[in-house]
Amino acid sequence: MNEETEMKGAIQGVIQQLMDRVMENVLYKDPFIIEEHLSKKPLYAALVPDEIFKGSHFERRFVTPFGKAWEKLAVVAATHGLGYGEMGYRIDGLIPKGQIQRISEVLNRLEHSGKGQRKTLPDWKSELSYIREGKGEPIPVSVICDLYVEDKTANKRYAFELKAPLPNSDQTKVSKEKILKLHCMDPKLVDGAFFALPYNPYGTRENYSWSFPARWFDMKHDDVVLIGDEFWETIGGAGTYNAFISAVNEIGVEYKERIYREYLGIEPPKTYDPVLTLLHEPVLEYKTEKDED
Numbered sequence: 001m002n003e004e005t006e007m008k009g010a011i012q013g014v015i016q017q018l019m020d021r022v023m024e025n026v027l028y029k030d031p032f033i034i035e036e037h038l039s040k041k042p043l044y045a046a047l048v049p050d051e052i053f054k055g056s057h058f059e060r061r062f063v064t065p066f067g068k069a070w071e072k073l074a075v076v077a078a079t080h081g082l083g084y085g086e087m088g089y090r091i092d093g094l095i096p097k098g099q100i101q102r103i104s105e106v107l108n109r110l111e112h113s114g115k116g117q118r119k120t121l122p123d124w125k126s127e128l129s130y131i132r133e134g135k136g137e138p139i140p141v142s143v144i145c146d147l148y149v150e151d152k153t154a155n156k157r158y159a160f161e162l163k164a165p166l167p168n169s170d171q172t173k174v175s176k177e178k179i180l181k182l183h184c185m186d187p188k189l190v191d192g193a194f195f196a197l198p199y200n201p202y203g204t205r206e207n208y209s210w211s212f213p214a215r216w217f218d219m220k221h222d223d224v225v226l227i228g229d230e231f232w233e234t235i236g237g238a239g240t241y242n243a244f245i246s247a248v249n250e251i252g253v254e255y256k257e258r259i260y261r262e263y264l265g266i267e268p269p270k271t272y273d274p275v276l277t278l279l280h281e282p283v284l285e286y287k288t289e290k291d292e293d
Contacts, residue, residue, distance in 0.1 A: 007077065011244060015069070093189045096137070107176065110215060143159075147235075160194050
């Protein structure tokens with residue numbers, strides 16, 4: 001079995017484990033009970049078809065566990081790509097006191113900008129340059145990163161804060177603080193630290209417009225930000241993202257049909273063609289209307 005086939009099998013294993021657990025949950029452990037819905041939300045039930053809320057019930061029980069699945073999938077890609085990956089990795093290092101103070105200063109300016117003062121826009125390079133000018137005694141600092149990766153061939157080490165494609169402001173602030181600290185450790189303990197999103201619901205980097213992370217990063221230009229294929233190919237090499245999407249789509253058809261029949265209790269629509277779905281409708285990609293801050 002070659003490396004590509006092994007990675008494909010490992011990716012599908014993670015997804016199958018997740019989806020089987022979700023199906024077990026929505027079908028048996030926590031099903032949508034129409035009578036309960038009618039009792040709790042009689043006005044909604046009078047105006048909106050039950051199937052809409054049944055879909056929302058499923059979505060909530062699907063999206064939350066997928067957060068951890070992204071990290072597991074990233075470990076698979078890193079292990080079969082660069083050579084090693086680990087979730088929740090702790091890095092202990094030293095940072096000059098003045099740089100720790102400047103990290104807090106930069107974050108505070110971004111958080112409170114626009115409130116009675118000139119708005120401060122994120123600019124990773126200038127922020128990091130300013131922070132690194134700080135001096136003082138070395139202070140011990142610990143950072144637990146979402147994903148740690150080692151390039152066994154080039155002997156390089158990387159850390160990633162891996163968040164859902166539409167992260168909130170608080171999550172992004174915490175991640176930026178961690179990434180700044182990793183870049184400021186002396187001696188250097190990683191060769192790079194990044195803010196990463198597993199895929200881009202807006203299609204292209206230039207079109208990414210979710211407002212909350214934009215408060216902390218220039219999502220379109222900061223080179224410390226990786227979105228979609230940029231992230232997967234950084235940890236797994238060229239072609240990893242397409243291989244990843246292909247592996248998931250291959251088993252996605254089965255789960256879509258199960259959701260139609262077993263959860264919604266209907267046959268897949270006549271316009272639903274599993275072959276066309278496999279080729280043109282990636283399971284992990286979706287379109288969303290532009291959200292407002």
